[in-house]
Amino acid sequence: MSKSAFQELLANTRRLTVLTGAGVSAESGIPTFRGAGGLWRTYQATELSSPQTWNRDPGLLWEFYNYWRGSMRDKKPNPAHYALAEIEKRFRKDNRLFHLITQNIDDLHLEAGSQSVTRMHGSLWLLRCCQCSLVTKNQDIPITPAFEGSGSPDPKAKQSKFSKEDLPKCYCGGILRPHVVWFGESLALEDMEKSHEASRECDLFLVVGTSALVYPAAGLSTIAKRSGAKVVVVNLEPTATDEVSDFNFPGKAGEILPDLLMVN
Ligand SMILES: [Zn+2]
Known part of the structure; x- marks a missing residue:
């Protein structure tokens, strides 16, 4: 598929669903702590976020x-975030449907202006009470005064000891945890349903900054493809065109998307 063929497809798309992954955040310099080298001190992020x-x-x-x-x-946010926010705005104006599913927890899509967003893995800026399950927005840094200056990723950093009193608390007295889906936890049911629906009902499924071959992107791409959508991938690593994807534009999302979506 050439760029112009994609653009023709986009022009005739009634419902566009976009799935974004770590690559989009990485272009903004966000540490993702996944994959090789994803260490904090001597801990694997997978082992920590559990x-x-x-x-x-x-x-x-x-x-x-x-x-x-x-x-x-x-x-x-980088140009990829802004391009996706802008294409959503244009779809809305034309009464066409748009939905963005993201695996990223940094909320940069929201900051860039995206509105119809499912945060599959939660958010770094939301906390959830372990007692009453209330979810609240919280942007405090440090999270409580006890954490001031702590958290150096240096493997030689001295590990502080924190007591229960140091942890963030809910109004009900319960302890607050990050509202993030940790390794080994399931996605929230409503997020899963919304993601499935958006994948099933779209006619163009655009995967950005993640391989379409890795879970959960692979599952959603497959749903989209089987429902008759074209699946197009924009990712640093070229993905083999196969039963999951129809075409890929290899490279940096921030460089490719503004031009590809004609929003620059
Ligand atoms: Zn509570």
């Missing part, structure tokens, strides 16, 4: 998230 670590040492987990949130402070 219910097991939370149950064993919630202070350690908050130290890691406190660092992660802090490292977001100076990060801004």
Whole structure:
């Protein structure tokens, strides 16, 4: 598929669904802590962001998230985020349907102006009460005064000890955790349903900044494809065109999307 063939397809699309992954965040300089080198101190992020670590040492987990949130402070949406926000605006204006599904937890799509968004893996800026399940927005850095200056990713950093009193608390007195889907946890049912519906009902499914071959992108791409949508991938690593995707534009999303979507 050439760029102009894609643009013709886009012009005739009644319902566009976009799925974004870590590559889009990486272009804004966000540490993703996934894959090779995804270490914080000597911990694998997979091992840290888990219910097991939370149950064993919630202070350690908050130290890691406190660092992660802090490292977001100076990060801004990139041209890929803005291009997706702009194409949504144009679709709305034409009474066409648009939905964005993201695996990223940094909320940069919202900051760029995207409106119809499913955050499959939650958000770094939402907290959930372990007692009453209330979800609240929270952008405090440090998360509580006790975490001031803590969280250095240096493997030689001294690990602080945090007590229950140091952890963020809900109005009900329960302890607050990041509202993020950790490894080994399931996605929220309503997010899963919305993602499935958006994948099933679209006629163009655009995968950005993630391989269409890896879960959960693979599952949603397959749903879209089987329902008759064209599946197009924009990702650094070229994806083989196969039963999951129809075409790919290899490269950086921030460089490709504005031009491809004709919003520059
Ligand atoms: Zn509560």
